Amino acid sequence: MKIKISTASPDALNRDTLILGFFSDERPPRGYCGLVDWRLNGMISTEIARGRVSGDFLEKLLYAFPKRIRISRLLLLGLGAISELTYDRLYNAGYEIARTVSGIQADDLALPIPAAGRGRGLLKLSGMAEALITGLFDGFSCKPEELPSLRLEIPATADNTDEIRAGLDLFRQRVGAAGCEILPLEDKDDGRVPGKIAL
Numbered sequence: 001m002k003i004k005i006s007t008a009s010p011d012a013l014n015r016d017t018l019i020l021g022f023f024s025d026e027r028p029p030r031g032y033c034g035l036v037d038w039r040l041n042g043m044i045s046t047e048i049a050r051g052r053v054s055g056d057f058l059e060k061l062l063y064a065f066p067k068r069i070r071i072s073r074l075l076l077l078g079l080g081a082i083s084e085l086t087y088d089r090l091y092n093a094g095y096e097i098a099r100t101v102s103g104i105q106a107d108d109l110a111l112p113i114p115a116a117g118r119g120r121g122l123l124k125l126s127g128m129a130e131a132l133i134t135g136l137f138d139g140f141s142c143k144p145e146e147l148p149s150l151r152l153e154i155p156a157t158a159d160n161t162d163e164i165r166a167g168l169d170l171f172r173q174r175v176g177a178a179g180c181e182i183l184p185l186e187d188k189d190d191g192r193v194p195g196k197i198a199l
Contacts, residue, residue, distance in 0.1 A: 001150040003133070004183040005164050008110075008155045010036045010069050015153055017073040017106040019097055020044075021114030023082040024055030032112035032155060039068055044076065056080060057089065058096050062104070071110070075100065079114055087127055090114070091135035098139020102146055110153045111136075113167075117160050125160060129167025130174070137175055147180075161185060 010018075010032070020033040028045040029037050037044040043066065047053045053061050059078030066074045077100075079085065079093055093114075101109060113129050133152075140147050156164050168182050 001137070001147045001152065001180045002183060003152045003154065003168060003180065005154045005156060005161050005168075005185055007158050007161065007185070008153070010039045010155075013110050013153070013155065014070045015110040015151075016071065016108035017075060017101065017104075018069070018071045018110045019075045019077060019101075020112065021077050021079045021093060022053075022055050023079050023085075023115070024057075025081040025083065026055070031115060031118065033114070036069065036074075040066055041068070047076075054078065058093070060096075060100060073104070073106065082115060085115060085123065087123065087131040090128055090131040091138075094132040094135025094137075095139040096135075098136045102140065102143055107146065107149045108151050110155055112155045113160075113164060116156055116164070125163035126167035126170060129154070129164045130170040133168060133171045134174060137171070137180075 018036070020036060022029045022033045022044070027048060028034060028042070029048075033044065047061070048055070053059060053076060055078040057078055057080035061076045063074040065072060077093060077097065079089065097111070101107070111132070113125065113132060116125055116128070137147075140150070154164055165182075172180070172182070
Protein backbone atom coordinates (compact mmCIF):
# COMPACT_ATOMS: atom_id res chain seq x y z
CA MET A 1 0.00 0.00 0.00
CA LYS A 2 1.29 3.42 -0.94
CA ILE A 3 -0.11 6.50 0.78
CA LYS A 4 0.45 10.04 -0.44
CA ILE A 5 -0.75 13.28 1.13
CA SER A 6 -1.37 15.99 -1.45
CA THR A 7 -2.80 19.47 -1.68
CA ALA A 8 -4.69 18.58 -4.87
CA SER A 9 -7.95 20.37 -5.57
CA PRO A 10 -10.86 18.33 -6.97
CA ASP A 11 -9.93 19.59 -10.45
CA ALA A 12 -6.36 18.28 -10.11
CA LEU A 13 -7.21 14.80 -8.82
CA ASN A 14 -6.43 12.05 -11.28
CA ARG A 15 -7.51 8.88 -9.49
CA ASP A 16 -9.82 6.03 -10.33
CA THR A 17 -12.09 6.38 -7.28
CA LEU A 18 -12.77 9.38 -5.05
CA ILE A 19 -14.34 8.55 -1.69
CA LEU A 20 -16.14 11.34 0.15
CA GLY A 21 -17.55 11.16 3.64
CA PHE A 22 -20.51 13.44 4.27
CA PHE A 23 -22.73 14.17 7.23
CA SER A 24 -26.46 13.89 7.83
CA ASP A 25 -26.64 17.29 9.54
CA GLU A 26 -24.70 19.34 6.98
CA ARG A 27 -26.76 20.91 4.24
CA PRO A 28 -25.06 21.62 1.86
CA PRO A 29 -21.92 19.50 2.34
CA ARG A 30 -18.82 21.30 3.57
CA GLY A 31 -15.08 20.75 3.39
CA TYR A 32 -13.61 18.76 0.50
CA CYS A 33 -17.03 17.20 -0.18
CA GLY A 34 -18.40 20.73 -0.52
CA LEU A 35 -15.67 21.64 -3.01
CA VAL A 36 -16.48 18.57 -5.11
CA ASP A 37 -20.20 19.35 -4.89
CA TRP A 38 -19.52 22.89 -6.14
CA ARG A 39 -17.34 21.56 -8.97
CA LEU A 40 -20.12 19.13 -9.95
CA ASN A 41 -22.69 21.96 -10.06
CA GLY A 42 -24.40 20.85 -6.85
CA MET A 43 -24.89 17.22 -7.84
CA ILE A 44 -24.37 15.96 -4.27
CA SER A 45 -26.60 18.69 -2.77
CA THR A 46 -29.29 17.82 -5.30
CA GLU A 47 -29.17 14.13 -4.33
CA ILE A 48 -29.53 15.13 -0.68
CA ALA A 49 -32.42 17.50 -1.44
CA ARG A 50 -34.20 14.79 -3.45
CA GLY A 51 -33.83 12.33 -0.57
CA ARG A 52 -31.68 9.85 -2.51
CA VAL A 53 -28.97 10.14 0.16
CA SER A 54 -29.27 11.24 3.76
CA GLY A 55 -25.78 10.89 5.24
CA ASP A 56 -26.86 8.15 7.66
CA PHE A 57 -23.90 6.23 9.02
CA LEU A 58 -22.36 3.87 6.42
CA GLU A 59 -24.95 4.72 3.75
CA LYS A 60 -23.26 4.43 0.34
CA LEU A 61 -23.91 5.74 -3.14
CA LEU A 62 -21.63 5.13 -6.12
CA TYR A 63 -21.54 7.30 -9.25
CA ALA A 64 -19.74 6.26 -12.42
CA PHE A 65 -17.88 8.85 -14.49
CA PRO A 66 -19.05 12.09 -12.85
CA LYS A 67 -18.49 14.93 -15.29
CA ARG A 68 -16.15 17.87 -14.61
CA ILE A 69 -13.59 16.01 -12.47
CA ARG A 70 -11.03 13.45 -13.66
CA ILE A 71 -12.12 10.39 -11.71
CA SER A 72 -13.90 7.25 -12.88
CA ARG A 73 -16.03 6.74 -9.77
CA LEU A 74 -17.33 8.81 -6.90
CA LEU A 75 -18.25 6.92 -3.75
CA LEU A 76 -20.29 8.84 -1.16
CA LEU A 77 -20.20 7.43 2.36
CA GLY A 78 -22.56 8.66 5.05
CA LEU A 79 -20.98 9.37 8.43
CA GLY A 80 -24.09 10.30 10.43
CA ALA A 81 -24.22 13.59 12.31
CA ILE A 82 -20.99 15.56 12.56
CA SER A 83 -21.85 16.22 16.20
CA GLU A 84 -21.56 12.45 16.78
CA LEU A 85 -18.25 11.96 14.95
CA THR A 86 -15.79 9.85 16.97
CA TYR A 87 -12.53 8.05 16.31
CA ASP A 88 -14.44 4.75 16.48
CA ARG A 89 -16.88 5.96 13.84
CA LEU A 90 -13.98 6.96 11.57
CA TYR A 91 -12.34 3.57 12.13
CA ASN A 92 -15.57 1.77 11.21
CA ALA A 93 -15.96 4.01 8.13
CA GLY A 94 -12.42 3.09 7.04
CA TYR A 95 -13.19 -0.60 7.54
CA GLU A 96 -16.36 -0.32 5.43
CA ILE A 97 -14.48 1.62 2.74
CA ALA A 98 -11.99 -1.24 2.47
CA ARG A 99 -14.76 -3.80 2.04
CA THR A 100 -16.48 -1.64 -0.55
CA VAL A 101 -13.44 -0.81 -2.68
CA SER A 102 -12.40 -4.46 -2.57
CA GLY A 103 -15.84 -5.42 -3.82
CA ILE A 104 -15.70 -2.99 -6.75
CA GLN A 105 -12.04 -3.89 -7.38
CA ALA A 106 -10.75 -0.34 -6.95
CA ASP A 107 -7.11 0.13 -5.98
CA ASP A 108 -6.39 3.73 -7.03
CA LEU A 109 -8.12 5.89 -4.43
CA ALA A 110 -8.44 9.45 -3.21
CA LEU A 111 -9.80 9.79 0.33
CA PRO A 112 -9.86 13.18 2.07
CA ILE A 113 -10.18 13.05 5.87
CA PRO A 114 -13.83 13.95 6.57
CA ALA A 115 -14.25 17.16 8.60
CA ALA A 116 -10.49 17.84 8.45
CA GLY A 117 -9.66 21.12 10.12
CA ARG A 118 -13.19 21.67 11.39
CA GLY A 119 -13.89 18.88 13.83
CA ARG A 120 -16.00 19.43 16.93
CA GLY A 121 -12.91 20.51 18.82
CA LEU A 122 -12.77 17.22 20.70
CA LEU A 123 -11.09 15.26 17.90
CA LYS A 124 -7.52 15.86 16.79
CA LEU A 125 -6.90 15.67 13.06
CA SER A 126 -3.93 13.36 13.62
CA GLY A 127 -6.19 10.95 15.53
CA MET A 128 -8.89 11.22 12.86
CA ALA A 129 -6.38 10.29 10.14
CA GLU A 130 -4.98 7.44 12.23
CA ALA A 131 -8.45 6.01 12.93
CA LEU A 132 -9.63 6.20 9.31
CA ILE A 133 -6.47 4.69 7.79
CA THR A 134 -6.20 1.99 10.48
CA GLY A 135 -9.80 1.00 9.73
CA LEU A 136 -9.01 0.92 6.03
CA PHE A 137 -5.94 -1.25 6.64
CA ASP A 138 -7.81 -3.62 8.97
CA GLY A 139 -10.66 -3.86 6.48
CA PHE A 140 -8.30 -5.58 4.07
CA SER A 141 -7.40 -8.24 6.66
CA CYS A 142 -9.66 -10.72 4.85
CA LYS A 143 -7.91 -10.01 1.55
CA PRO A 144 -4.33 -9.02 2.42
CA GLU A 145 -3.18 -9.91 -1.10
CA GLU A 146 -4.94 -6.74 -2.33
CA LEU A 147 -2.93 -4.37 -0.10
CA PRO A 148 0.32 -4.27 -2.14
CA SER A 149 -1.46 -2.80 -5.19
CA LEU A 150 -3.46 -0.20 -3.22
CA ARG A 151 -2.57 3.44 -3.97
CA LEU A 152 -4.16 6.02 -1.68
CA GLU A 153 -4.00 9.79 -2.03
CA ILE A 154 -5.18 11.95 0.87
CA PRO A 155 -6.03 15.42 -0.46
CA ALA A 156 -5.81 18.14 2.19
CA THR A 157 -5.25 21.84 2.63
CA ALA A 158 -1.65 22.87 3.16
CA ASP A 159 -2.29 23.79 6.82
CA ASN A 160 -3.58 20.26 7.57
CA THR A 161 -0.83 18.17 5.96
CA ASP A 162 1.46 18.06 9.01
CA GLU A 163 -1.29 16.79 11.31
CA ILE A 164 -2.39 14.19 8.78
CA ARG A 165 1.23 13.07 8.43
CA ALA A 166 1.43 12.77 12.23
CA GLY A 167 -1.69 10.56 12.10
CA LEU A 168 -0.07 8.35 9.46
CA ASP A 169 2.99 8.02 11.69
CA LEU A 170 0.70 6.91 14.54
CA PHE A 171 -0.89 4.39 12.17
CA ARG A 172 2.57 3.06 11.33
CA GLN A 173 3.49 2.73 15.01
CA ARG A 174 0.23 0.97 15.84
CA VAL A 175 0.09 -1.61 13.04
CA GLY A 176 3.76 -1.85 12.01
CA ALA A 177 2.49 -2.15 8.47
CA ALA A 178 5.18 -3.97 6.53
CA GLY A 179 4.90 -3.36 2.83
CA CYS A 180 3.29 0.06 3.26
CA GLU A 181 4.92 3.29 2.19
CA ILE A 182 4.08 6.87 3.08
CA LEU A 183 5.23 9.13 0.29
CA PRO A 184 6.18 12.71 1.16
CA LEU A 185 4.40 15.72 -0.27
CA GLU A 186 5.36 16.54 -3.82
CA ASP A 187 7.73 19.46 -4.26
CA LYS A 188 5.48 22.26 -5.50
CA ASP A 189 8.32 24.03 -7.31
CA ASP A 190 9.37 21.35 -9.78
CA GLY A 191 6.85 18.52 -9.33
CA ARG A 192 9.49 15.99 -8.28
CA VAL A 193 8.74 13.52 -5.52
CA PRO A 194 11.51 13.27 -2.91
CA GLY A 195 12.63 9.84 -1.71
CA LYS A 196 9.90 7.73 -0.19
CA ILE A 197 9.77 6.68 3.41
CA ALA A 198 9.33 2.96 3.93
CA LEU A 199 7.21 1.58 6.76
